Amino acid sequence: MVAASDQRWTWWPLLPLYPYGRKRTLVRELIPDQLWSFEQLQGVFYVAVPIRMTVVRVRGGLMLYAPVAPTVEVRQALRSLEERFGAVQTIVLPTASGLEHKLPVPPMARAFPEAEVWVTPGQWSFPINLPASWLGFPRARTRVLQEDGYPHSDELVWSSLGPLDLGLGRFQEFACLHQASGSLLLTDALVAINPEPPPIFDLDPTPLLFHARDSGDQPLTDTPELRQKGWERLALFASFLRPEALEVPPLRELLSKAFQPGCRSARSYFGLFPFQWRSSSRTAFEALTQPSGSLLVAPVLERLVFPRARPVVIRWLRELAQLPQVRWVVPAHYDAPVPCSNEQLAQFADAFERREWAPNEGNWDYLASIDQLLVRSGVVPGEDSA
Ligand SMILES: [Fe+2]
Numbered sequence: 129m130v131a132a133s134d135q136r137w138t139w140w141p142l143l144p145l146y147p148y149g150r151k152r153t154l155v156r157e158l159i160p161d162q163l164w165s166f167e168q169l170q171g172v173f174y175v176a177v178p179i180r181m182t183v184v185r186v187r188g189g190l191m192l193y194a195p196v197a198p199t200v201e202v203r204q205a206l207r208s209l210e211e212r213f214g215a216v217q218t219i220v221l222p223t224a225s226g227l228e229h230k231l232p233v234p235p236m237a238r239a240f241p242e243a244e245v246w247v248t249p250g251q252w253s254f255p256i257n258l259p260a261s262w263l264g265f266p267r268a269r270t271r272v273l274q275e276d277g278y279p280h281s282d283e284l285v286w287s288s289l290g291p292l293d294l295g296l297g298r299f300q301e302f303a304c305l306h307q308a309s310g311s312l313l314l315t316d317a318l319v320a321i322n323p324e325p326p327p328i329f330d331l332d333p334t335p336l337l338f339h340a341r342d343s344g345d346q347p348l349t350d351t352p353e354l355r356q357k358g359w360e361r362l363a364l365f366a367s368f369l370r371p372e373a374l375e376v377p378p379l380r381e382l383l384s385k386a387f388q389p390g391c392r393s394a395r396s397y398f399g400l401f402p403f404q405w406r407s408s409s410r411t412a413f414e415a416l417t418q419p420s421g422s423l424l425v426a427p428v429l430e431r432l433v434f435p436r437a438r439p440v441v442i443r444w445l446r447e448l449a450q451l452p453q454v455r456w457v458v459p460a461h462y463d464a465p466v467p468c469s470n471e472q473l474a475q476f477a478d479a480f481e482r483r484e485w486a487p488n489e490g491n492w493d494y495l496a497s498i499d500q501l502l503v504r505s506g507v508v509p510g511e512d513s514a
Pocket residue numbers: 226228229315316460461
């Protein structure tokens with residue numbers, strides 16, 4: 129049993145997402161003696177999805193790709209890997225825009241003062257652009273991917289998606305192929321959504337139970353069926369922000385169900401529950417996860433970022449298909465490792481080119497309305513201008 133104090137994360141107010149000041153971490157060996165996954169939960173109002181750091185064995189030591197919050201628990205697990213495989217040599221921030229991946233980097237760098245830090249160019253922090261050293265990146269040992277080359281380039285192959293102009297800043301992420309294991313590490317662009325609740329929820333199923341309910345006055349009950357139902361809703365919500373089957377109830381109704389007996393605890397947000405599912409979430413969830421274990425472009429990116437860069441995304445997918453042998457894909461969210469071959473990546477690129485992009489209806493309706501608002505108000509550039 130890990131002590132709660134070992135899971136403390138004092139930097140949470142910088143990005144106040146569930147589970148705030150206490151982060152449990154699930155450590156799994158993905159490829160024996162080669163690759164490890166460190167997962168935590170991150171989310172808003174219990175819409176918590178797994179976020180992953182991948183630890184890669186490189187010659188003489190370890191590389192951390194997309195760090196998570198370095199709690200005592202995380203540092204101890206890394207120390208025990210260091211004892212077996214050598215020191216943490218490199219810490220990589222592989223995205224320009226994903227704040228959830230950026231914030232853990234400075235404290236992780238402090239925890240490993242000998243490690244070199246590599247960051248994606250053009251770091252920005254909305255709403256104010258701060259220079260990297262102000263964000264706590266150690267200037268003397270921070271290097272910039274692409275501009276200063278790439279770390280471990282004799283063992284790893286790097287591939288950049290973007291930069292794409294977002295108006296507010298830029299989107300760029302670096303995929304990394306670990307040739308020894310055939311593992312392709314990705315950040316946000318592609319995901320495989322677990323058909324069943326990811327194992328990290330075994331440490332704390334609260335977010336699943338919270339969403340399995342139909343109204344805020346129902347207590348949190350724990351059964352395998354309710355965990356599954358909660359997971360389906362949560363994945364839909366995290367993917368589309370407001371899926372078609374979801375209605376946000378009026379405030380009066382919301383408050384009338386709050387503070388009911390059995391719900392007067394912080395764990396159930398005192399009965400506050402701004403979700404009302406119009407219809408079954410099953411069909412929509414199956415569309416996200418079928419065929420089981422397959423890759424998908426993260427819907428938020430497809431609708432809000434990639435419409436402006438269709439050819440760039442397809443070119444990047446084709447570039448991934450041309451890499452030396454790919455056997456697994458390891459994204460920084462949801463399921464991993466996902467079995468995947470070069471042929472599958474090529475087929476994925478073809479299918480992505482052929483199918484309709486980021487539609488405006490159904491589950492996509494809400495994302496589309498955000499996008500159209502941003503384009504109309506001139507905050508982001510229009511279609512295909514990247
Ligand atoms: Fe992310």
